[in-house]
Amino acid sequence: MPAAARRLLATLLASGADFAEVYRETTRCTSLVLDDGDVDSAAMVQDGGTALRLVQGDRTFFANANSDDPDRLQILARDLAATLKGRPRPAPDSFHHLPAPPATAVERSPADVAVDELVSLLRRADQAARESDPRVSQVTARYLDSVQEVAIFNSDGEEARDTRVMTTLAVQVLARQGEDLRTGYEASSESRGFEMFDRTPPEETAARAARQALLQLEAEPAPAGTFTVVLSSRAGGTMVHEACGHGLEGDFAEKGLSVYTGRVGEEVASPLISVIDDGTLSRRRGTCRYDDEGVPTSRVVLIENGILKGFLHSRRSARNLGCSPTGNGRRESFRHLPIPRMRNTMIAPGSDDPEAILASVKDGIFIAHMGGGEVDIASGQFVFHCAEAWRIREGKLAESLRDVTLTGNGPEILRTIDRVGNDIGFQVGTCGKDGQGVPVADAQPTLRIPAIVVGGAQAGS
């Protein structure tokens, strides 16, 4: 592989480009879906390919093919190099590895697990959900694993190899009461092998999904208007992800498009707020040793006690802003260019007792579980859906609510948060940006937001 990569780099560097890179990937995925009590879909995908990249100043030239055929790739490299007409540079004589966080040990590689065992795992989830309540009417359990092998070589003589193993179980439960049909969804996913299920049994994930669906059956329609909101640490980190994470990605900052552009050193949030993105956390969904351009991952402090410290960078955004890359250059696959992305993003715990935060609210809304969301980076306007919410009356949880959506302005909300709990809770997800999906985790402590727009269907309350 190094010899083949060196030959490709030699061809690419005939262009005289500042930077050249060969990215090679093979990915093997298995997915099984148990639906309505039986396996509805069983699939295995073996995919792989090579991406070649040239960078000259601000300009990037990129070509990819799902092939490792040396002749085909040489033609691709030659065509790519022909677009630039600089003075040829020599390819590096040898490659060296950059120091990176240690690899996570995989105890049971998904490749070694027999299909029968996967089926029985899904059956356990199915059974647990159905047994939890007679109102459970349908269960869909999805198992997904992937083993991605990445090898990256560049014109600076750097080499990075990474094996990324990911295991996921997602359970969707439908509960019915008369005409009313409600959904609950829960997923467990980590950067590790099949041993994940020793710690998080499928029954647990299924029971949580079932509980959510059942709660929705009993829930009242959400009110519409402006409310005080408490976000539980159990609710996950969609808020930090949407309200500030995307705005701290270096590509937006580099072009002056983010609300946080040019504000490093300024107070951009309440002094109670610190935001960190950490790609080195053990076994989290956004964890890797190297990013997808061969830069070691790291713990990046984005906001410290309300002060903006920096951004998440790819090589490109780091260079254009005069910073160091942070290990956040990610791509969905060899088919895409790497761009700055979050990994495991969190608001650091504070000092308040979560119970006391709840007790402090006379009339408001408690968010126990967040769903998906979206943000407009330039304005900071975000929205996210809540899978489980409760009305707070006199400091206590009252009726449960359905279809709660929160919408607000990220920077504004971060400035107004006035209580931060001493707890923390994680949530897993897949983040989409520019048509590329990448695995992430988000986390936050219990938080109080004094005023935020709640979008319910119940007007006039």
Add this chain to the structure above:
Amino acid sequence: MSHRDPQPVAEALAAARPGEIIEAALEESSSTTVTVAGGRLEASEDSRERGLGVRLFRDGRIGFAATSRLDSEGVAEVVARARDLAACGRQEDANRPADGAGPGEPAGREKRDDLPEAVPPAPLEEPALRLEEAARRRDDELRTRAASVTAAGGRWLIAHSGGLRRSWSWRRAWASLEVVILRDGVRQTGWESDWSETWEDLNLEETGEAAADQALRKFGAGRPATARMPVVLTPTVTAGLFEALAGALSGKAVLRGRSLFAGRLGETIASPAVTLTDDGARTDGFASAPFDGEGNLSRPAVLIRNGVLTGFLHNTYTALKLQAPTTGHAVRDGFSSQPHIGSRNLLLEPSGGSRREIIASVNRGVLVDEVMGLHTIDPVSGDFSLGATGREIRGGSTGAPLQGFTVAGNVRDILAAVQAVGDDVRFLPGGAGGSTVLLDGLTVSGT
């Protein structure tokens, strides 16, 4: 089965054992994308794809495997994996491949055997610059996140050992840009896109200007009062909303008890102004193709006619299970994707009126230009609550900009609330088209 079949397909089909049917789908495609920002080339991307998806049918069970390794060893392995996986699947008579009768190639179209290599690396830098320049003419201070133009083309061959062979080729080009305007410390974003069969036919000027205008008109936006009021949706919002609804109209969701429309065929579920169709064969949609991802002929499906539920979207399996004709709605996202039911050219049919006439009919309401969070719509219960950006409507004309509010309700309410469907139909990449639509009452949540 045919001497003309490419080697990977011929080898896969030949591997079928007695009692098995092997279906092979070969995808070949290529694309070029050029992205500019600030009047300069930022990135040029070239992509080539070649891969094989194999479904193995045996004893009423299906296994699927896909690979990008197309040599004999790769093909043998992908067949072996599909065979392994077929052992664990649900056993049903309806697990059958598509019927092979009928034409193998689109009628009246020239077969393009030279694709995808024949899609030349298009000279896309100039059109991308033109797209951005059009936006900048609207505002000097405008910054571009990215303005890009893509030209793509490819070919599908779907064949099975039971006697089906379908092939067709496609070409598409699309342009999109995202711009940001900073004024008095406030940033506003605008986004617009266009698509066509070839890049020469893209409306670059209009698209660029529309993105800039979208950002410009948001300055000074306020929030509407929380209330129930008439809501007008723009074509893009209509398309997004109905595409999200398509999940509930899939035969699979109906079969598995996951659709709010299950068991309601023949009932009135929408206002008489609603006729909802999805025809993969129509020529003006982004997803138009003569066949679907199983090789079934694309045909029109009428899902709702004048408010009455008349049908669902089907693939071979659900059509057999629900005893309906297949509608050709098996969709493959690429060679590595199993065919699944999806919308293709879903469209709320115009029931009269131009956009201007529709807005003029509203005394006090909201025009919704953009929504956020479409992926959070619950397709089972039909409940939704979306972040929105738009404009006030007062006395039949649009007025002050609005931002940071939500529109919420249930899909059932939306269907019942449709008062008028405009004639300004626009198909978007992604499986749906839309036009200006008037809803007589939705909950708008602002201050």
